[in-house]
Amino acid sequence: xxxxxxxxxxxxxxxxxxxxxxxxxxxxxxxxxxxxxxxxxxxxxxxxxxxxxxxxxxxxxxxxxxxxxxxxxxxxxxxxxxxxxxxxxxxxxxxxxxxxxxxxxxxxxxxxxxxxxxxxxxxxxxxxxxxxxxxxxxxxxxxxxxxxxxxxxxxxxxxxxxxxxxxxxxxxxxxxxxxxxxxxxxxxxxxxxxxxxxxxxxxxxxxxxxxxxxxxxxxxxxxxxxxxxxxxxxxxxxxxx
Amino acid sequence: xxxxxxxxxxxxxxxxxxxxxxxxxxxxxxxxxxxxxxxxxxxxxxxxxxxxxxxxxxxxxxxxxxxxxxxxxxxxxxxxxxxxxxxxxxxxxxxxxxxxxxxxxxxxxxxxxxxxxxxxxxxxxxxxxxxxxxxxxxxxxxxxxxxxxxxxxxxxxxxxxxxxxxxxxxxxxxxxxxxxxxxxxxxxxxxxxxxxxxxxxxxxxxxxxxxxxxxxxxxxxxxxxxxxxxxxxxxxxxxxx
Numbered sequence: 001x002x003x004x005x006x007x008x009x010x011x012x013x014x015x016x017x018x019x020x021x022x023x024x025x026x027x028x029x030x031x032x033x034x035x036x037x038x039x040x041x042x043x044x045x046x047x048x049x050x051x052x053x054x055x056x057x058x059x060x061x062x063x064x065x066x067x068x069x070x071x072x073x074x075x076x077x078x079x080x081x082x083x084x085x086x087x088x089x090x091x092x093x094x095x096x097x098x099x100x101x102x103x104x105x106x107x108x109x110x111x112x113x114x115x116x117x118x119x120x121x122x123x124x125x126x127x128x129x130x131x132x133x134x135x136x137x138x139x140x141x142x143x144x145x146x147x148x149x150x151x152x153x154x155x156x157x158x159x160x161x162x163x164x165x166x167x168x169x170x171x172x173x174x175x176x177x178x179x180x181x182x183x184x185x186x187x188x189x190x191x192x193x194x195x196x197x198x199x200x201x202x203x204x205x206x207x208x209x210x211x212x213x214x215x216x217x218x219x220x221x222x223x224x225x226x227x228x229x230x231x232x233x234x235x236x237x238x239x240x241x
Numbered sequence: 242x243x244x245x246x247x248x249x250x251x252x253x254x255x256x257x258x259x260x261x262x263x264x265x266x267x268x269x270x271x272x273x274x275x276x277x278x279x280x281x282x283x284x285x286x287x288x289x290x291x292x293x294x295x296x297x298x299x300x301x302x303x304x305x306x307x308x309x310x311x312x313x314x315x316x317x318x319x320x321x322x323x324x325x326x327x328x329x330x331x332x333x334x335x336x337x338x339x340x341x342x343x344x345x346x347x348x349x350x351x352x353x354x355x356x357x358x359x360x361x362x363x364x365x366x367x368x369x370x371x372x373x374x375x376x377x378x379x380x381x382x383x384x385x386x387x388x389x390x391x392x393x394x395x396x397x398x399x400x401x402x403x404x405x406x407x408x409x410x411x412x413x414x415x416x417x418x419x420x421x422x423x424x425x426x427x428x429x430x431x432x433x434x435x436x437x438x439x440x441x442x443x444x445x446x447x448x449x450x451x452x453x454x455x456x457x458x459x460x461x462x463x464x465x466x467x468x469x470x471x472x473x474x475x476x477x478x479x480x481x482x
Contacts, residue, residue, distance in 0.1 A: 047373050049290070121372060128366050130431035132288050140431050168448055176446045179424025186423060190371035190381050205417045207409055 032070050035060045040081040044122055048078050048129065075129060079136045082119075082126035083143035089119040090147055094154045103164050103210035108203065110177070115199040120185045127182075148174050155209075164210045173209055180205050273311050276301045281322040285363055289319050289370065316370060320377045323360075323367035324384040330360040331388055335395045344405050344451035349444065351418070356440040361426045368423075389415050396450075405451045414450055421446050 038060030042051045053074050057064045071077035093113035100106035114120060123143075130136045151174035159166050166173060184205055188198040279301030283292045294315050298305045312318035334354035341347035355361060364384075371377045392415035400407050407414060425446055429439040 050373070121369075124365070124427055125369050127427045127431040128362075128369055131362060131427075132291070134433055137432055144428060144432070172445055172448070175442070176421070176448075179428070179446050180417070180420050181424070182427060183420025183423035186365055186368045186372075186427070187385060187420070190368040191378055191385070192375055201416070204413055205420050207413070207417070 028070075031062065031066060035062060035067060035070060035077070036081050036084055038062075039077050040085055040122075043078055043081055044085075044118055048075070048125065075133055076136055079126045079130060079133075079139055082122045083139055085117075085119040086123040086143060087146060089114060089117055090151065094150070097154075097158070100158070101162065102212055103208065106158060107206060107209050111181075111199055111202045111206070114181050115185065115188075115195050115202060118185075118189065120181050121189045124182050124186045147178060151177065159210060162212075164212060166210045167208060177206065177209075269311075272303065272307060276303060276308060276311060276318070277322050277325055279303075280318050281326055281363075284319055284322055285326075285359055289316070289366065316374055317377055320367045320371060320374075320380055323363045324380055326358075326360040327364040327384060328387060330355060330358055331392065335391070338395075338399070341399070342403065343453055344449065347399060348447060348450050352422075352440055352443045352447070355422050356426065356429075356436050356443055359426075359430065361422050362430045365423050365427045388419060392418065400451060403453075405453060407451045408449060418447065418450075 035056065039051075039056045042055055042059055051074070053064045053067050056074075056077070057067055067074075067077060071080060093110045096113045097106045097109035100109050127140065130140045148171065152170045155166075155173055156170040158164070159170065168176075180202060184202045185198055188201065193201075276297065280292075280297045283296055283300055292315070294305050294308050297315075297318070298308055308315075308318060312321060334351045337354045338347045338350035341350050368381065371381045389412065393411045396407075396414055397411040399405070400411065409417075421443060425443045426439055429442065434442075
């Protein structure tokens, strides 16, 4: 491991416009972020083995020494980039699912967002790598904890807001969602499946997460109005469409 | 790709006892199998990047040229070895689950067998590799088709035999089982979890696959005898324990 204490800042030529700003915290964060952006793009396209540190430096308009300064190794950068992308796609999925008015629409919005990118496959490659690089496990662990924690909160909030009846506890639902996403997408990418096919497969494998109303309520509605239980929140649906 | 037609057989010194038998079909199959055994052991321990063709040849008491003759590349050998291990563990899980008398015992036996080895993690690494090596996809595709086909048949047979009520169709149950296995185990291995922890997590994420009796029968039994529905097949349980 590189002795971090002796590398207080990467040395840059003073007249280089890329590094004209002082190496403040903000500038450091911006450089880190730029390196992660460039790395994510290349790693997604070419994988870990097909990408070198100098490729990433060139893509991020930086020096290779800056990569080792901020991330130490290519593998650590790979895992950090994949974890970041996974949290991005999780947040995008929650945003996309927010306007849903039925449990089915909610799940579909989540699944469509998640299967539209290869972030889950990228993250799975990072998980596979971490198995043999346990020094990288803490970041993966934090990412998974956030993924499940935020997923659980979002789902529990949505259930509460609409008065849905969840078929299992929100924590198990969130863990199940991500386990199924990884399983379906790692298989789908290996078999060259399209995003649409993976979306269909994931919805099929997930099955129902929740019902619009509790079973007894649905039965009562059916007896009273002879309507399908899923129509019980049709005013909301009309507003949303 | 190696021109297979011109390589009719690997050239071996005639006095080498390892190759005394004629290169018949049987001997060829045995050598293939031995190479796969040695490769599986090394790949599981060290991963793809940490294992060379000459390591595998040494472990299988063979020549490197025999590996390229039978498998062409290290990557193709990796994928074939992982696919074989995945089908082995699937069959072992079915065997272990055969004596189960309740849906819960059945699922537990499957999950315990699958989480006790790292075959699923090995197969996931092969799936990740195949994503960038689409020439290896046909073998993966056949393996997944067999996995789901055999899993579905075994599950449907067990349901039929015991008169269980499946909570979803057997094909979806099988796909769900393997997707969850991949998702839970790739995460568990990255986080250095024990087999017991992964078993618990997988059971939790899977939830119930089937009920011992249909919902209406369970309700009737409850009304008649005020017994818990899961006790309805207690004579079987007593015999099995």
